[in-house]
Amino acid sequence: MQTYKRKLETILKADQLCVHYDKHPVLWNVSLEIPKNQMVAIIGPNGAGKSTFVKAVLNLVEPFSGSVNFLEEGCSIAYVPQKESIDWTFPISAFEVVLMGRYGKLGYFKKPKEKDKLDAIKMLDVVGMKTLKDKQINQLSGGQKQRLFIARALMQDPDILFLDEPFTGIDMATEKLIIDVLKKLKDENKTIFIVHHDLRTLRHYFDWVILLNTYLVDSGPIDMVLTKENIEKTFGNTLSLFEEANILSTTHTKGL
Amino acid sequence: MSLLEFFLDPVLRAPTWGCMLMAISTSLMGVISFLKKRSLVGETISHSTYPGVVLGIIFFATFFPRFESMSIVFVLVFAFLSSVLSMKILNYIETRFHVKSDAGLCFILASFFGFGLLLASHAQFAFTNHYKKIQMYLYGQTATMHDVHILIYGLLTSLIVLLIYIFYRPLQLVLFDEGHAKSLNINVSKINKLFNYLLVLSLVVGIRSVGIVLASGMLIAPVIAARQYTDRLSLLFVLSAIFSAISAFLGNYLSVVMSIDSNRTLPSGPLIVLVSASIAFLSLLFAPKNGLIFRLARISEFKRRCLQENILKYIWKTNGREVGHSSIKDFFHLNSVSLKYTLLQMKRKKHIYNSNGSYRLTKRGEQIASNIVRLHRLWELYLASHLGMSIERVHPNAEEMEHILTPEIEQKLVSILNNPKKDPHKQPIP
Numbered sequence: 041m042q043t044y045k046r047k048l049e050t051i052l053k054a055d056q057l058c059v060h061y062d063k064h065p066v067l068w069n070v071s072l073e074i075p076k077n078q079m080v081a082i083i084g085p086n087g088a089g090k091s092t093f094v095k096a097v098l099n100l101v102e103p104f105s106g107s108v109n110f111l112e113e114g115c116s117i118a119y120v121p122q123k124e125s126i127d128w129t130f131p132i133s134a135f136e137v138v139l140m141g142r143y144g145k146l147g148y149f150k151k152p153k154e155k156d157k158l159d160a161i162k163m164l165d166v167v168g169m170k171t172l173k174d175k176q177i178n179q180l181s182g183g184q185k186q187r188l189f190i191a192r193a194l195m196q197d198p199d200i201l202f203l204d205e206p207f208t209g210i211d212m213a214t215e216k217l218i219i220d221v222l223k224k225l226k227d228e229n230k231t232i233f234i235v236h237h238d239l240r241t242l243r244h245y246f247d248w249v250i251l252l253n254t255y256l257v258d259s260g261p262i263d264m265v266l267t268k269e270n271i272e273k274t275f276g277n278t279l280s281l282f283e284e285a286n287i288l289s290t291t292h293t294k295g296l
Numbered sequence: 297m298s299l300l301e302f303f304l305d306p307v308l309r310a311p312t313w314g315c316m317l318m319a320i321s322t323s324l325m326g327v328i329s330f331l332k333k334r335s336l337v338g339e340t341i342s343h344s345t346y347p348g349v350v351l352g353i354i355f356f357a358t359f360f361p362r363f364e365s366m367s368i369v370f371v372l373v374f375a376f377l378s379s380v381l382s383m384k385i386l387n388y389i390e391t392r393f394h395v396k397s398d399a400g401l402c403f404i405l406a407s408f409f410g411f412g413l414l415l416a417s418h419a420q421f422a423f424t425n426h427y428k429k430i431q432m433y434l435y436g437q438t439a440t441m442h443d444v445h446i447l448i449y450g451l452l453t454s455l456i457v458l459l460i461y462i463f464y465r466p467l468q469l470v471l472f473d474e475g476h477a478k479s480l481n482i483n484v485s486k487i488n489k490l491f492n493y494l495l496v497l498s499l500v501v502g503i504r505s506v507g508i509v510l511a512s513g514m515l516i517a518p519v520i521a522a523r524q525y526t527d528r529l530s531l532l533f534v535l536s537a538i539f540s541a542i543s544a545f546l547g548n549y550l551s552v553v554m555s556i557d558s559n560r561t562l563p564s565g566p567l568i569v570l571v572s573a574s575i576a577f578l579s580l581l582f583a584p585k586n587g588l589i590f591r592l593a594r595i596s597e598f599k600r601r602c603l604q605e606n607i608l609k610y611i612w613k614t615n616g617r618e619v620g621h622s623s624i625k626d627f628f629h630l631n632s633v634s635l636k637y638t639l640l641q642m643k644r645k646k647h648i649y650n651s652n653g654s655y656r657l658t659k660r661g662e663q664i665a666s667n668i669v670r671l672h673r674l675w676e677l678y679l680a681s682h683l684g685m686s687i688e689r690v691h692p693n694a695e696e697m698e699h700i701l702t703p704e705i706e707q708k709l710v711s712i713l714n715n716p717k718k719d720p721h722k723q724p725i726p
Contacts, residue, residue, distance in 0.1 A: 062394075098479050119479045130331065130472050131529045140469055144480030148466050176527035196480070 048075030051231055056106035059096050063290050066092045072259040077229050081236045084252035085275050090235045094202050118198035120189045122205050128178040134188055135173040138163050141195025163191040183214030203234045219245055310446055311438035315505045315544035317449040319514055321456045321498040323540035326515035327533050328491055331471045338512035340405040341379045342499045346412025346508050348378025349433045350419055357426045365444055372500055379496045382408050436507030436565030438548055452501050456494055468529055506565040513569035514540060521576040524583030543572035602699045604642055605668050611657055612665035618654040666726040672698040673719035674709045680720040687720045
């Protein structure tokens with residue numbers, strides 16, 4: 041209660057954000073403000089638009105209407121995608137993937153320097169994968185793949201970090217290692233957003249929570265927002281009617 | 297004819313260099329298509345050049361009939377425009393009408409190639425003298441290449457190599473993870489556009505020597521071969537270029553030599569594509585790491601080791617009783633020949649020795665056997681106590697794992713199981 045009242049500096053602001061895929065709303069009228077230096081969970085059922093929200097924030101998808109913006113000028117952002125979206129057979133070593141985190145700063149033409157390479161090895165060491173640096177990425181285990189992408193994100197030295205379901209299909213030890221790394225980042229005054237699905241660990245890991253189910257159910261400090269009613273609203277089936285009507289409306293407007 | 301002559305002789309050198317340059321540029325772009333999983337695009341692009349080729353020749357015949365050697369320039373420009381147009385239409389029907397990419401590719405290929413054939417049949421009557429030239433682009437012809445082709449292909453190929461070199465890192469980013477590239481403020485759509493144009497360019501370069509029908513054959517085969525040998529993108533580019541250059545040289549060489557032998561002209565295009573396909577096929581079979589042959593060899597080596605270890609374990613468990621040839625044979629359901637061979641090998645390794653028709657373990661053999669049993673029982677205990685598997689079900693899995701577990705895993709097992717002395721079946725762990 042008290043943390044909420046204390047004046048917190050807002051870093052991310054969404055204003056009536058709507059995102060459509062094929063005229064089908066995935067996010068609907070989301071307005072929220074997120075303060076700086078928090079561990080933020082984005083939760084909701086499958087197809088609730090969690091990943092879409094992250095992509096809209098990162099400018100990877102175009103909003104249909106409304107806006108979402110960072111309020112701090114020139115803050116750097118890193119993104120750890122879902123494991124499934126990566127082609128793991130790609131001819132690349134773990135070390136090279138991590139080094140890629142620097143390519144943004146290097147621009148199109150500059151070569152990575154010795155320091156960048158040393159940093160890449162350091163980041164691999166932070167996630168406990170120094171010895172695996174020359175492995176082709178498909179030879180890594182599920183947890184190692186996840187840690188690899190966190191090392192790549194660390195390499196970008198971001199102020200804000202987005203992770204899309206980093207804890208799916210990995211063991212508890214890796215989950216703990218990742219959370220420790222992220223908590224250390226938070227102590228360094230960074231803001232971390234995680235698309236999450238495990239309600240049991242929610243209270244241990246996070247300060248702030250965004251409950252999404254196409255529309256915004258609620259957003260706020262975890263102690264205030266994570267109530268039984270809200271969870272029911274988020275994961276309950278109230279949305280199916282909305283969705284059904286929407287499909288009908290699309291078929292009508294498209295003339296199908 | 298010496299091989300060197302193919303590079304220097306005024307008549308032979310143009311086809312040799314022309315083919316090799318075209319092969320290098322197509323194979324480099326092939327790496328990109330392959331990694332984008334858009335291997336079929338090349339097929340559509342090369343076929344879509346046909347209307348452009350015909351129009352280019354008609355245009356040249358109508359307006360500049362005296363500059364014979366420059367006809368290639370018109371052909372290249374028109375072919376390029378024609379393919380770019382096909383890609384624009386493809387993009388339009390994919391995004392606007394949500395036609396699936398493979399369906400769109402087939403549709404565009406057929407439409408453009410069909411239109412080209414129609415134009416060609418018109419040209420057959422209106423520009424009879426030049427019809428042969430149009431046909432030549434369909435299947436490719438290297439014998440009639442001149443030094444001017446070397447110059448043009450040399451320039452185009454250098455352009456492609458240079459751009460890949462300059463944009464290597466952004467390209468790698470975009471190919472690997474577009475979302476990440478975007479979040480690093482790399483202009484993904486510009487990079488994609490640039491390399492799409494280069495892909496069209498490389499195929500346009502290819503149609504003169506390999507022909508419209510087979511030009512895309514040079515796109516993917518070299519990279520498939522190269523992928524068997526390396527896990528690095530930079531090496532993948534280099535190896536693809538080398539394989540394709542070798543194919544181009546050999547294809548062209550075979551075409552010349554076989555044509556002289558048989559007094560018939562054998563087209564070089566199909567030969568180049570076939571050589572390159574053979575290299576790809578042989579690589580799939582023989583590459584040291586991923587090749588089928590070596591993998592089969594490693595699998596049978598592993599099976600042999602399992603059998604030997606199982607025999608050691610069998611003798612160890614009999615605890616000094618007589619173990620004859622026949623009892624091993626019955627237990628493992630082996631035929632006599634392979635058993636004799638296996639036992640002979642084990643004797644050579646000094647794991648077992650024969651005393652009065654009974655097999656016994658040497659010191660070394662005993663060590664190995666007890667270690668196998670140890671790993672087996674540790675694994676059973678781990679499955680039962682940590683993964684909650686029922687005791688009856690742990691045995692078959694452990695039968696396999698005992699041959700696989702490394703000393704590091706063994707150490708980890710010992711530490712999480714607190715250095716146990718008994719397995720779930722109450723058997724001692726040696």
